Amino acid sequence: MKASRTDSIKQTGRKPTLSDVARAAGVSYATADRVINDRGNVAQKSVRKVHDAMAELGYVRNVAAANLSRQRTYRLAFLLPKGRNAFFSRVRAHLDGLSEHLVADQISVDVIEIDAFEVEGLGNSLLSIVDAAYDGIAVVGLQSVDIEAPLRALREQGVVIVGLVSDLPVDYRSAYIGIDNIAAGRTAGRLLGLSHGGRKGRVQILAGSLDARDHADRLRGFREVIGQDYPNIELLEPVMTLDDARKVGAVVQQALTAEPGVTAVYNVGAGNSGLVATLEHCDRPARFFCVVHELVPHTHRALMHKQVDLVIDQRPDVEVNRALTILKALIDGRDIPPMQDLVPTIYVRDNLPSHIPDTNLTEQGDHD
Amino acid sequence: MKASRTDSIKQTGRKPTLSDVARAAGVSYATADRVINDRGNVAQKSVRKVHDAMAELGYVRNVAAANLSRQRTYRLAFLLPKGRNAFFSRVRAHLDGLSEHLVADQISVDVIEIDAFEVEGLGNSLLSIVDAAYDGIAVVGLQSVDIEAPLRALREQGVVIVGLVSDLPVDYRSAYIGIDNIAAGRTAGRLLGLSHGGRKGRVQILAGSLDARDHADRLRGFREVIGQDYPNIELLEPVMTLDDARKVGAVVQQALTAEPGVTAVYNVGAGNSGLVATLEHCDRPARFFCVVHELVPHTHRALMHKQVDLVIDQRPDVEVNRALTILKALIDGRDIPPMQDLVPTIYVRDNLPSHIPDTNLTEQGDHD
DNA sequence: CATTTTTTGATTGACGTCAATCATTCTGGA
């Protein structure tokens, strides 16, 4: 774009330093420094002169120099549900792979395990890190007033807080990084509906628990689309599985052998290893359709082997990168760079990433 | 992850500097500096001692300090096809939105327009920037031996070269950032096949030109999947449109009114505004299915208005971010941070980003 | 007007690395 070129030309060689700004503003370096670092004791008149000069010259603080000087290291923590969970294993694996690059950027990341889905546990974990002097944390959150107090305490320490994957109470976090789970459910519905091509259908829905916001949202979105656009498809009552693989397998088995049988299965939650195991040894009707969430090794495999037709994924690697970028920007007091919405990613057999996400987990113990 | 925590502890407070490394290695700072900056005139023995110490202490060069010292500014250029092209407008829009953050990171980006799909034009553009002292360039490439010489000249200047969206001859670029277009075509085929749910189908295919590698690849992938998994679907001979919207519109019109009519349309290339215009005022058979590429304002709108059922997108914003990250890493001589494959992104009505990509273009002149 | 208070200017030593200089010390070949 032409603009970019002229921009660089405008900067006539080198970019202005704070000294340049001070000179242009007709004040001393010290005063300019007082202005940009909010040190107080500056006359309004001087403040304006400095700001004008900054705008005039297009001054942008040299982050590298600033960080060097103040010995800034970004101390971050990710609070993730503990346990053998394929999805969060991907998150951790990605953080691990990044570690070398993180240290080069003066970023340290601690991963702190929290009890999954337990408000009290999360609250305690939050409280326990109040004194840990983190600059920022990314939290796989819960919606509960009981964690507002800990969050407030952290915020008063100057800790930047973002919600990851599952949101926190909106007033207590600076950003949410995650997908819209209603949209994810709608997407599942759309493609499942499509797969029926106008034919009649009976769909068995499975979910971990409707207390989990993401599961409830997905279910809602799914029902919306089917109800609206695919009247020939009947939705059976969802079965709650607590994301237990064995339970998931059993439910699917029953759905397939019932009379009349189902034409499709949609698992809103996790425990898909059980589902895959059942599908591996069960006969299915022609054009049977199966949708699950999160691309992990066994869903990847199942997609390739045609036990599963669709995986809706939330790209944990992208989410982690984004969380890091946003945390860093917020800690620096910069505004957040423009970025497009995170959208539920649809995988079919043909657009799978070649690199299978590697996480070490035992087959049985996966959750969403 | 426990590892992260112990790591930070291992670093006992502060991270080692090059002075620490020198001390640990039993050499002077000067020698350590000679080693890590490849200045030569160092005994093998010393080299090893320094490397050992680096490994021992876990030394990582402080990029901020290094860049500050050497006054590093990353001078980058993006070579994009000129013209009113909705897709590349998105690329430019994204770069524009990033500009503020780029200057803060000492990155300057020039966008250089090249003649679309013309080998000679690209070669000349490449030659013309040999003396511009760029540190790195991202090029929307072509496959031709005629651009190897210019690329070689650039490389000899120390310019880092990456291919963007469309690859360059592999020996002359350090990375390719773009999707696998065969996979994109396969994906289109998979979902189009799915939408027919076993019924018979006739598909009109449109493409800009099979000389364009991406178009050829998509077509190939599409045919693979249909031929293999959907025998009931008949593929009509693809029509070449040169991505001309009017031509696209005319072809679609004819396909819809022919006898027997088509059940689906797949446009491998661009010119979709013509397609949308035709679909807006034409009757279509029940369960007619339409797949196109690239989410731009009019395909976005068409997806919402049900003229189009599927958009396969390559996320130009993600590609740009990735190009920037990779260029920076390569210029710094670092290795590339781990990142998952770029996959063709599937949009249905329900997983669209809420923020419609804003590009200013006239309706008629879009190309892929 | 004298006195306090506020505001400015001037200066300085980090921060960790780069890039250069100059003075030594070591090594190997004639």
Place this chain on the structure above:
DNA sequence: TCCAGAATGATTGACGTCAATCAAAAAATG
């Protein structure tokens, strides 16, 4: 053994910002 060439050590001034200090000037107060 001597000497050239190689290897090393020691040191230094940037780079742009931060954070602090001290003195000086300006403004506000009584």
